[in-house]
Amino acid sequence: MTTSTYTVVGMTCDHCAGSVRAEIGRLDGVSGVEVDLATGNVGVTSAAPLRDDDVKAAVEEAGYQLA
Template sequence: MTANESSAPAVDTVTVAYSVSGMSCGHCEKAVSEELSALPGVVSVAADAKAGRVSVTATAVLSDDAVRAAIDEAGYELTGRA
């Protein structure tokens, strides 16, 4: 194995940014991130309350309905893809 190879298989991912209304602080970011992270296939979530955006990296494109439900469960509103 060379220095550029890793023992983990490569996983193709896709990142989609969403606009979310109602987030205003770190607690908001954490709540949204936790709900989205629980969706199948999600690799990482980056929420930015100030910008009102959430970037979700997953192994496949998530359905907007699943993303909307997770954000709704956290107490916020998905306003669309950013």
């Protein structure tokens, strides 16, 4: 298992966090996504390291940006 932390810009509510959680959770190998709305930090647990481009695309699909 691998855990990575990303910072997402623009989330302001639980709905925002849920959208980001859902999109990242769809990536292959992801087993958990924890969002800290106050800091914008998103912790992702996956079977193997994720490609940054894949995470970026998922966050952008949710309507936000990686810092």
